[in-house]
Amino acid sequence: MTTTTTTNPASSSSLSKPEQDALKASIFQRLHPRVYLERFLAENVRPDGRSLGCNADSAWRDVSVNVGSISTADGSALVRLGGTTVVCGVKAEIAEPELDHAGDGFLVPNLDLPAMCSPRFKPGPPSEDAQVLSDRLNEALVVSNILPLTSLCIHPGKAAWVLYVDATCINYDGNVFDAALLAMVAALKNTTLPKATFDEETGRTTCSSSRKFRTPLGITRTPIAMSFGVFDSKHILPDPTSFEEPLLDTTVSILVDSSSGALISVSQLGLLDGDGDGDALLRTCIASAGRRRDVVAKYI
Amino acid sequence: MATQTGFDRRRINGPEESHPPTFQVEEDFESRRWKLGEPRRTRKSADIRPIFLQPGLIDQANGSAYVETERTKIACAVYGPRQSKNAAYNEKGKLNVEVKFTPFSCERRRAPMRDAEDRSIAVAIHQALVPSVRLELLPKSTIDIFVTIIEADGIEGCVASGTVAASTALADAGIEMLGLVISCAASVVGTEIWLDPTEEESRSSQGTLVLSCMPALETVTSVWQSGQIKIEKVLECMSACQERCIDVHSVVAQALVENL
């Protein structure tokens, strides 16, 4: 947990003993983040109180998903993963398919990390972090083949649905990738499309405005991601917070199908040697992700 | 503006052009539509939408607030006061307001670019807040207020709720203020005054007005009016808004105190 309390040393004398200790701890945390984390891990606990080791449920932060609360979107979800909050909305529009994929629609996922969600982002065009995350999210949706793009076709070569899946981070407390993917998948699950007909004579597509004829998307597979950080080549920290993230050597993200538990992809950022046994570390992560799936799958 | 073009290599891009779906007009549309002279459908003319206000939702920020009035959903974070970057010396602090709509916040998808409307709402919120913040105590500093509109139901509602959220977030950040700023919108529909109009209601009104004030000091910090309203109606609107602001003020104060 990072606290950005600006403190006035002069006033600390008026604080009670425990308050003074907390203040010292937070100053120490800011000055020596690495040592701070090391001391916690030596006690087998993480700074936010989670237990170390990645098998117990308590190694992860609480997750909650709230779908369909945004009426201007065709589908939406709000995901909280510990302090990290991501809201995602799906807007459906109509476009002409590309020439070489006449029967396909479009799925356009983007993640925005506005200046609001963390002091490290500035207002303006997407930051590097946002670009990387958007790319990874797109990749995740594509490799898992979440829904066949052919199912978005209205009239081959003439009209198809474009699903803009826009996620915005409200509070950035680490592991935004897992939270954003969960939000995107949940929002897509929540999305319904109106019945659309293409009129060949006028070349226009019209939709029925009746709620009755709205249909959900033909989602075939729902991927969920579980990310782990590796600290000091030996500690696996599932679901890292924004305080832990900059201190990690390696990040591993495991993508599994939420319903079957089948492994979809494993991605790793940074060197994984695990004191000479990187494979073992990786296997531990995959196993842990499998167990975590049972918890998260309930929310989709 | 029917098309959304603009390739941006920093984002995942869709097709070059796409249109929002056009819907068939339902048969009973005309008969169901609200017509001038009919009473307000959803609530009484002087009623406002229920307000849900939660300070301190964004723990990364120095102060924050989330506000929801039925469909309008706004999150606001305050960072600072922090050292002004590359700005000339200023005896007073600077209050910087940035407003951002999420792409899915309106009926039509908003391309994720800064547009004129963002700025116009930011200016309105800035004006409402600036008299309340004791910037004279913060030389060389900047307070950044970031407002994200998650869902919008009427520009006036966004200005009013955004102001309330921002003022709450400022209080949550422990920044010195003269008082809390509360804001309320009114619209003139026929001969009636409807408070806190929705988007549809403000569209069918002759004019709208947003009044921002500090009820604790009984002063007005901003008035933002557009449309066509007779002077005496304007004055009436202002009184109605002010009265409602006093009610909202107690809600906000309560939420703040509970959060402490």
Add this chain to the structure above:
Amino acid sequence: MISFTSFPIQPDDIHNGWRAHHPDIAEDTLMDLDDEQELFEAGGSKLTYPGESLTSSQSYMRGHGTYVDNEEVIASVAGTVERVNKLVTVRAIRTRYNPEVGDLVVGRITEVQPRRWKVDANSRQDAVLMLSSVNLPGGVQRRKLESDELQMRTFFEEGDLLVAEVQAFFSDGAMSLHTRSLKYGKLRNGQLVSIPPILVRRLKSHFIALPCGVDLILGLNGYIWVSKHVKESDQEGEEGFDTEAVYSNQNDEIDESTRLAISRVTNIIRVLASRFVPLSDTLLLEAYEWTVDQEGGVKDLLQEDVGDALVATVTARL
């Protein structure tokens, strides 16, 4: 109270016969235009433009605003030709202020930097006022302390106006100012008018006290400070140099008639400047008396006909 007027009618005959003169130039200077090559007529002045050949470089020396090419002295700015003995210079009509050591200027602080202030003095570069070039509270000759460096804004801060003298030039051409005289320092009790620097002539004194209770400081850089008259004795108290007052931002009590007089003088300066009449103490006094005689209000001066009459009267009398 609002009234609409029209823009002055543009003469339609621009293409018949070139209208070579700048509208700012008083009509009488134009008379000389026709006198071909009569360069240095007594009393008169000739207007020139960049690129015009003025004279031969063998018989004359090249001064500011000219260059030599092919043994000819050629103007490099648009303005009036002036000659002192063999030296030919061209003074630009519209230009920023060209500082010279010893000039009196009025400037505005733009930035506070370590041990120095940057001052806008209507010149090419911001002027510099070193902390060591100002009088500090607690005695004229006292040493500069570190604590002075930390509280420079208590002496001058951004936006403050001051009157100073050009002391020297840095190697980059920026002028260095000093306020080490009791006459110099922070300005209070009045308002600023800004006019083209060329209209401020070098006078014996640039501090003018008009009998109407108004003090004028004619900065050679075209910034003119019009303020309430301060008695000499108040300003200079030998050893008892009033530190509070020198750097105070507080105005004195100013009564209504003084305010009116300040506004009147300001408007006179604006009127004269708009007709391109160079300022001098006698001229200003003359003008002030005339406006009082006319019994018009201060704002009447802004009307075109009143302004014309004023200029016609005072220039005729001199």
Add this chain to the structure above:
Amino acid sequence: MQSLSKAEKSYIQVGLLSSPPSRSDGRSLLDYRSVALETGVAPLANGSARVNIGRNANQAGGGTEVVAASKLEVESIDDDGGVEGGRIVCTVSCSPSAYPHLSSGALDDIQQDMTTILHQTLAHPSLHPNNLSILPRKKSWLLNLDVLVLADAGNVYDALFIAARAALWDTKVPRTRSVEYKARKTTGTKPGGTGDMDVDEETPSGFDTRQIQNATDFELPDYWDEGEVLDGREKWPVCVTLNLVPPVHYLDATGQEEAATPLRLLLMFTFPPNGPADVQAMRMLGPGELKITQLKDLIVTGEKYAHDLYHSLNVKLKEEDVRRNQKARDRFEQHR
């Protein structure tokens, strides 16, 4: 905003608050500087005007100078953003020389703020002219009103709205004639070629399909004049800026006075030929604050100032019309 020293600010404020109030140039609180106005300054525009507040007669520069021009474009409804009945888009741009001390980012911001306030006020449906339609459901006019701030010596908002009103007053909408390709068989279609479109008599509801329009395109008939004036051109609003140094307020602040004034109230009024004035827009600018009773009083008083401004402006605009007609006639004579 100009930078002023504390002493200068206090000199201005104390002057405004003393009794009788005195201003740096000797004006009374409610005096405007002289306002010069000319219409028809841009021959290629459909309407244009130039305004200068506080210009010194013999000086080239000085004063707040604003130029406004309107240009009409044909838009297809649906395809390129056209709207049934036409639309108005207002844009303000500021010359960097008007604000030499501002960075380009800050200049963009004030441009956008001025654009927003002008557009939100003038493009409001309550002011929309009726004759911007060409062919129902097919073509309409887009009126681009571009306003350029060339110099700001204070009171720029009043100048913006005076220039905008004058340019819109001056705007001529070209006459159009619909062209039909299909046979005329339905009633309700006006026979083509009889002259200008007349949409005043009924407002199409948009959903009304009973009346079938066969006209598919239009042409611009060759007329002797530039077209007809915008419908209801009397109603374009004027703006008065009340500069507030409580308890007094004053009009037409100079740049220096603005820098010494903590709060400004912009009031835009329109004056229907019969009946009381309408408020078209209202904004507060600056860090000051007001009691609601003060604010209400200011609105009521502001209406009187706006009324004076509106009437003087109307007189001037009519003079300009006469002058331009005269000029056009003279030119016509010459050509013969």
